[in-house]
Amino acid sequence: MDSRTVGVLGGGQLGRMMAEAGHRLGVKVAVLDPLGTASPAGQVAELAVEGSFRDADKIKRKSCGDPQRCSLHAAGKPEPEPLGDKKTFARGGSTETAHKHGVPMPRYMDTPTEASVREAGTLFGYPLMLKAKRMAYDGKGNAVVKDEGGVAEAFSMLGGKGLYAEAWAEFDKELAVMVIRGEDGELRTYPIVETVQVDNVCHTTLAPARVSPESAAQAAAAARKAVESLWGAGAFGVELFLMRDGGVLLNEIAPRPHNSGHYTYEACECDQFENHVRAVMGLPLGGTALRVGASLMLNVLGDPGGSMEETTKVLKQALPVPGAAVHWYGKAEARAGRKMAHVTFCAETMEELRRKVAPFGLLPGPAAA
Ligand code: ATP
Ligand code: MG
């Protein structure tokens, strides 16, 4: 449908699902990953290049022969920004930018020294969340500082550089919103979802979120404003805290398709991966509305003992369930805690969904009075 190729740096499950969306649209997707054709995305992409995803020249040489004649576009902006602009897209930079544009977030301050972390403790109180501005995922760049005595350990654990301290958010729930921005700047927002994190890793998402209309409106407005404050076309995942007073605060922005949007594949008019490819190609965007009553996504992580059989049990249990869909990522080894697959359950109503997922120990109802 289009002679251009979308290049994806990194060949994990997000790239895999982008490549699948590319197949549907007739758009070629090339991925760059150390595992090459064996990576989750490399298994399904038109072209898989083996190499570090920091090596932009390699993907240019392999995909169009001459690096001089090939330009890389990440999220709508020509190089060198996409590969060089780590500052704005690293979470420290993007949340700060959004905050400066009026998106509320927990109080925070830069903490270049241990003394400044203690200062943050005095200002915000304990516990504190100490965060690395860059290369943070699945809680790996975070450390909880329980009290002043824990400052030194947390500071050195995170490497002592590029850190900021955030006030503890006493949230009622965590929410996430996927936002798509087209090349022409058009914004489309997916439904708000509730997310549950276990050990800092996304465990489930539930759509639509069970929140008041006021909180939903605030969450959607904060997500739109956060994305408007950044450049680029494509999908953005916006993570929020729903506070006890019903207000929302920004946690972080992921400038790409996001785990909290996996449910859109079965539950929405056009899924986040297809809309991401459409957006970066400058094609018209697809609808973002729910086309089912309710949907729950469950992440399947590698079993603690590394057993493939244990890891795939829940997938086998889900296969016979009507309205359940299994997504396997094609990873050869089931390492403990590694994201291996996900299951999406859809139903006409929240009550029907509750009945469907009960055998999986998910979505327990309020305790009987
Ligand atoms: P991801 O894999 O989503 O990119 P991450 O490593 O970037 O994760 P965060 O999203 O910042 O980490 O934090 C992980 C989890 O830690 C959050 O989902 C939330 O449960 C908790 N958390 C983060 N910041 C705070 C805070 N200020 N107060 C309370 N809990 C927090
Ligand atoms: Mg993050």
Ligand code: MG
């Ligand atoms: Mg997060």
